[in-house]
Amino acid sequence: MIKQAIIPLAGLGTRLLPLTSVFAKELLPINGKPGIEYILDECIEAGITEIIFIISEKKKMIKRYFYNDNFYKSLIKKKKDPRIIEEYKKILKYKKKIKFVYQNKPLGTGDAVLKTRKFIKNSYFLMLLPDDLIMKKNCSKEMIRLHKKYKASVMASMTVKKNNVNRWGIYSVASKLDNRNFVISNVIEKPSVKEAPSNNAVIGRYILSKDIFKILKKQKKGKGGEIHITDSIKTMIDNKSLFIGHKFSGKYLDCGSMKGYIKSTLEIAKL
Numbered sequence: 539m540i541k542q543a544i545i546p547l548a549g550l551g552t553r554l555l556p557l558t559s560v561f562a563k564e565l566l567p568i569n570g571k572p573g574i575e576y577i578l579d580e581c582i583e584a585g586i587t588e589i590i591f592i593i594s595e596k597k598k599m600i601k602r603y604f605y606n607d608n609f610y611k612s613l614i615k616k617k618k619d620p621r622i623i624e625e626y627k628k629i630l631k632y633k634k635k636i637k638f639v640y641q642n643k644p645l646g647t648g649d650a651v652l653k654t655r656k657f658i659k660n661s662y663f664l665m666l667l668p669d670d671l672i673m674k675k676n677c678s679k680e681m682i683r684l685h686k687k688y689k690a691s692v693m694a695s696m697t698v699k700k701n702n703v704n705r706w707g708i709y710s711v712a713s714k715l716d717n718r719n720f721v722i723s724n725v726i727e728k729p730s731v732k733e734a735p736s737n738n739a740v741i742g743r744y745i746l747s748k749d750i751f752k753i754l755k756k757q758k759k760g761k762g763g764e765i766h767i768t769d770s771i772k773t774m775i776d777n778k779s780l781f782i783g784h785k786f787s788g789k790y791l792d793c794g795s796m797k798g799y800i801k802s803t804l805e806i807a808k809l
Contacts, residue, residue: 540682543586543664546650548594548641553795562599564668569806573793577666578632584678590637592650604633646764648754655751667742669794677743677786685745690780694743704728706739707768722781727768728761
């Protein structure tokens with residue numbers, strides 16, 4: 539049973555400068571709603587009961603967003619505005635499910651995941667990357683359904699342009715399970731066009747076994763001097779752990795760059 543999710547939020551968000559020089563990218567509004575709330579809603583709808591945010595001291599703004607009770611109480615006392623009351627109720631609903639851990643040195647997603655090892659209770663957990671929004675269909679819910687069927691790790695995936703493979707973790711397919719799901723035989727973090735085994739990319743949704751913590755503890759730094767979760771996943775696959783790729787049917791939006799952020803707002807406004 540998957541009831542916990544982790545969300546790495548300690549990144550500096552340099553692709554969204556200058557906005558992120560003063561503001562956490564995850565709180566930037568996308569069609570009038572902070573980006574992180576789309577991720578939270580996806581988790582809650584998928585049955586997740588505890589969500590672990592990995593932040594840094596520089597991203598404490600995110601924690602303040604969910605712990606600004608005095609501000610809301612004071613405002614509600616003065617105005618009794620129904621909209622403000624509803625907003626506060628929504629924040630309280632989120633806050634009940636959130637825990638915070640810290641990653642103060644930017645050592646990569648693998649290092650961020652490792653920070654949560656003491657908090658993960660069950661054999662598997664969900665991880666979501668906040669730059670990747672998947673709208674219209676709940677990808678996490680579909681992946682949890684797959685996990686229950688195959689008792690395996692699952693990663694969301696889509697086909698990307700060949701000249702863009704160096705932005706993603708790229709995988710090879712061992713065998714097909716059905717039209718949308720397949721067994722993964724290998725994965726490489728941000729390969730060059732020549733190195734890439736395909737143009738099938740891992741997108742920011744993962745169901746992982748807590749066994750990955752043992753691998754991460756020993757994981758050496760990879761590209762860019764960071765500890766990549768992809769490298770540990772590759773080790774697990776090499777050790778015969780079953781990883782399933784899931785080609786999701788929702789609408790993918792990359793809100794981690796300025797161009798993508800603007801496009802995400804326009805696309806969500808149409809939904």
